[in-house]
Structure formats: structure tokens, C-alpha cells
Amino acid sequence: MGEQARRAKYTTVSIPITLYERIKRLIEGTGFTSVSQFVTYVLREVVAEMEEEKLRSEAVTEEEKKAIIERLKRLGYL
Numbered sequence: 840m841g842e843q844a845r846r847a848k849y850t851t852v853s854i855p856i857t858l859y860e861r862i863k864r865l866i867e868g869t870g871f872t873s874v875s876q877f878v879t880y881v882l883r884e885v886v887a888e889m890e891e892e893k894l895r896s897e898a899v900t901e902e903e904k905k906a907i908i909e910r911l912k913r914l915g916y917l
Contacts (some may be wrong), residue, residue: 852878859874860876862877865877
């Protein structure tokens with residue numbers, strides 16, 4: 840695979856200049872080399888957390904499991 844094919848594609852997202860400046864000051868002396876790198880890190884964390892929460896909320900509760908099992912028993916499957 841060529842270098843260009845391995846490179847990720849990017850888009851631009853606008854944030855207020857004041858927020859940009861705050862982040863720039865915040866990341867001084869950290870391992871983050873740019874505001875973009877920090878914002879990407881934070882967004883990945885937030886998105887992963889939201890996806891996890893969505894999966895948890897979509898999971899079947901114990902009460903729902905019991906109702907499904909009871910329904911299957913009544914239908915003769917169990």
C-alpha cells in the first residue's frame with residue numbers, strides 16, 4: 840500500500856478562536872503537538888463513550904429477558 844493510500848483523509852471543523860487559544864495554552868508542555876491533535880483525541884474519546892452508552896441503552900434488560908423467555912415458553916419453544 841502506498842504512502843498516500845495509508846494517509847487518513849481530513850476535513851475542517853471550525854471552533855471559536857477563544858476556545859482555540861485556550862486549548863493551545865492548555866496543551867503547552869504536554870505530548871500534544873497541535874490543537875488539532877488534541878481536539879481529535881478528545882472527540883475520539885467522547886464519541887467512543889457515546890457509542891458505548893448507546894450500546895448499553897440498547898441492551899436487553901433482565902426484565903425484558905424474562906418476558907421473552909416466558910413468551911417463548913408459552914409458544915412451546917422452551
